[in-house]
Amino acid sequence: MNKLGSIIILFVLCMTTAKAEDGSRLWLRSEMPTDITLSIDSTMPDDDGYRISGKTITARTQMGLLYGKYALLRGEQGESHPYFKYRILNHWDNLDGTIERGYAGESIFWSLTPAPSPRERGDHINKYAEACASVGINGTVLNNVNASPKMLTPIYINKVKEIADILRPWGIRVYLSVNFGSPKALGEVKTANPLNPQVRKWWKKKTREIYKLIPDFGGFLVKANSEGQPGPFDYGRTHADGANMLADALKPYGGIVMWRSFVYGAKHQGEDRVKQAVSEFAELDGQFRDNVILQSKNGPLDFQPREPYAPIFDQMKKTPQMAELQITQEYLGQSKHLVYLAPMWEEFFGYVEPSRLVGIAGVANIGLDTNWCGHHFSQANWYAFGRLAWDPTLTSEQIAKEWLSQTFGNEKGKMKDEEISTVITSLLLRSREACVNYMMPLGLHHIFKFDHHMGPEPDGFKADYPIEWCPVYYHRANKDSIGVDRSSTGTNATGQYREPYRSLYDNIKTCPEEYLLWFHRVPWTYRMESGLTLWDEIQRHYNRGVAEVDDFAYIWQQTKPCIDEQRWQEVDECLRFQQKDARLWRDTCLKYFGSFLK
Numbered sequence: 001m002n003k004l005g006s007i008i009i010l011f012v013l014c015m016t017t018a019k020a021e022d023g024s025r026l027w028l029r030s031e032m033p034t035d036i037t038l039s040i041d042s043t044m045p046d047d048d049g050y051r052i053s054g055k056t057i058t059a060r061t062q063m064g065l066l067y068g069k070y071a072l073l074r075g076e077q078g079e080s081h082p083y084f085k086y087r088i089l090n091h092w093d094n095l096d097g098t099i100e101r102g103y104a105g106e107s108i109f110w111s112l113t114p115a116p117s118p119r120e121r122g123d124h125i126n127k128y129a130e131a132c133a134s135v136g137i138n139g140t141v142l143n144n145v146n147a148s149p150k151m152l153t154p155i156y157i158n159k160v161k162e163i164a165d166i167l168r169p170w171g172i173r174v175y176l177s178v179n180f181g182s183p184k185a186l187g188e189v190k191t192a193n194p195l196n197p198q199v200r201k202w203w204k205k206k207t208r209e210i211y212k213l214i215p216d217f218g219g220f221l222v223k224a225n226s227e228g229q230p231g232p233f234d235y236g237r238t239h240a241d242g243a244n245m246l247a248d249a250l251k252p253y254g255g256i257v258m259w260r261s262f263v264y265g266a267k268h269q270g271e272d273r274v275k276q277a278v279s280e281f282a283e284l285d286g287q288f289r290d291n292v293i294l295q296s297k298n299g300p301l302d303f304q305p306r307e308p309y310a311p312i313f314d315q316m317k318k319t320p321q322m323a324e325l326q327i328t329q330e331y332l333g334q335s336k337h338l339v340y341l342a343p344m345w346e347e348f349f350g351y352v353e354p355s356r357l358v359g360i361a362g363v364a365n366i367g368l369d370t371n372w373c374g375h376h377f378s379q380a381n382w383y384a385f386g387r388l389a390w391d392p393t394l395t396s397e398q399i400a401k402e403w404l405s406q407t408f409g410n411e412k413g414k415m416k417d418e419e420i421s422t423v424i425t426s427l428l429l430r431s432r433e434a435c436v437n438y439m440m441p442l443g444l445h446h447i448f449k450f451d452h453h454m455g456p457e458p459d460g461f462k463a464d465y466p467i468e469w470c471p472v473y474y475h476r477a478n479k480d481s482i483g484v485d486r487s488s489t490g491t492n493a494t495g496q497y498r499e500p501y502r503s504l505y506d507n508i509k510t511c512p513e514e515y516l517l518w519f520h521r522v523p524w525t526y527r528m529e530s531g532l533t534l535w536d537e538i539q540r541h542y543n544r545g546v547a548e549v550d551d552f553a554y555i556w557q558q559t560k561p562c563i564d565e566q567r568w569q570e571v572d573e574c575l576r577f578q579q580k581d582a583r584l585w586r587d588t589c590l591k592y593f594g595s596f597l598k
């Protein structure tokens with residue numbers, strides 16, 4: 001058959017399978033086989049793992065059987081066990097229904113008055129829970145780390161119970177972010193000093209009240225003395241004093257405290273921001289209770305498209321640690337850009353071995369939008385987070401393929417056209433590097449527009465705000481050079497890393513170019529590996545980023561016959577926006593940086 005003939009047949013095949021789809025079913029569109037055999041084997045390892053042979057699923061627990069069913073659906077055979085004990089979503093949802101850094105509509109849990117109760121939202125929450133369970137997520141923090149003290153009032157604790165009851169059959173425990181100042185803010189004690197007996201008593205009582213309603217409650221997540229949140233420093237106490245007080249209250253029930261290391265501008269104000277977490281926490285290593293876990297963002301700054309790993313993972317030797325990844329794309333085009341994040345997380349695990357962590361937290365990208373995540377392809381990031389939390393050795397490619405076939409394949413998870421599946425997979429895999437290139441190549445960082453973080457503002461400077469919120473602080477471009485000297489001749493941020501990275505990053509000759517301007521201040525005329533000057537290389541990266549997005553848009557055109565109409569259109573619109581936005585990034589940044597070279 002000639003090529004045209006086969007294209008026509010392919011087209012017809014694809015058309016016959018295309019049905020109206022709006023993304024609301026996520027990756028859960030495949031039919032569960034009816035002839036599955038389930039069996040319990042109490043000799044299996046003591047976790048929620050499973051073994052699949054043909055259509056027989058064996059597990060030690062009921063949850064293992066459930067996880068096994070979804071694994072069977074994605075074509076798995078053999079035995080699999082969860083790598084991390086804690087696989088937790090962090091929702092930055094506010095009690096009025098808004099979501100901090102949420103780009104997919106309002107909260108699925110909370111809403112402004114007249115508030116539908118979680119029970120009325122039950123179907124939705126149930127579907128959410130199924131999606132989480134299908135990839136092995138086993139915990140969820142229901143509210144923003146910038147937490148309202150109201151969260152701990154009886155009316156809200158009752159709502160938490162309703163949500164917990166819906167999530168429980170899916171193996172998902174609820175956790176809450178708590179405001180450290182709660183006892184004082186609620187007017188029940190005059191202080192929130194963690195060593196004050198009244199305060200300690202208040203937290204014990206509150207914790208008892210929660211466990212009475214929710215016996216399997218998971219514990220607390222805390223952002224303290226960071227970005228204006230209250231904390232133990234307010235009373236001259238340490239992070240350990242604060243975390244241990246909460247840990248003591250939770251201990252009798254088996255609960256944990258996840259204490260965040262995302263801090264700057266408090267105790268070490270004026271120090272290079274990327275060094276401050278280690279400065280605040282390293283001296284406390286060994287002082288935390290055993291049910292405290294330190295939760296740190298993957299990079300030392302703030303969820304940038306590319307950051308070196310956070311050296312706090314090297315410095316805390318005795319404290320259990322969790323990594324916090326951001327699924328919602330605050331700095332990666334939000335719900336408008338197609339950026340698949342698994343390659344970024346895979347890169348992180350290449351530096352911070354999963355064996356050093358007890359858990360993974362992911363800042364959720366979920367809201368009430370019909371397709372849950374704003375962009376149809378942002379669903380892939382929710383999926384990938386769960387899969388990596390279960391098994392961090394999975395490759396981005398494998399996860400992309402699984403997600404794609406379940407999300408865009410037929411009801412049996414088969415893509416009609418393997419070639420289309422291959423090109424979309426490669427698009428997904430290229431998308432994060434493309435974003436780095438058109439936004440901030442070669443180690444540039446945080447040159448985002450103020451506050452909302454969508455779009456470029458490399459010249460950003462506002463005298464009224466902390467300097468760490470101003471883009472110019474992060475590149476310091478002038479007529480001679482650009483970048484921040486964080487080597488031993490500068491802020492010595494490199495000194496916080498373990499070897500071999502300390503030496504590798506410290507020396508401009510050995511520092512990987514992708515981190516060059518993060519760690520070094522470099523003359524515009526510096527010769528890069530390519531032989532180009534730094535300035536020419538910067539331009540090349542920005543242009544490459546734009547060309548990549550153009551290619552994604554072109555590829556998407558080719559997929560039209562194989563993708564259902566609504567989703568195809570919506571993705572197409574987003575890609576057109578992304579093309580424009582990539583140009584905006586390139587043109588704004590090159591114009592600004594170029595102005596120093598005139």
Ligand code: GCW
Nearest residue numbers: 092100101145146223262302
């Ligand atoms: O940089 C920031 C985000 C804030 C967020 C903070 C954090 C929840 O822009 O919106 O607050 O990180 O992680 O605490």
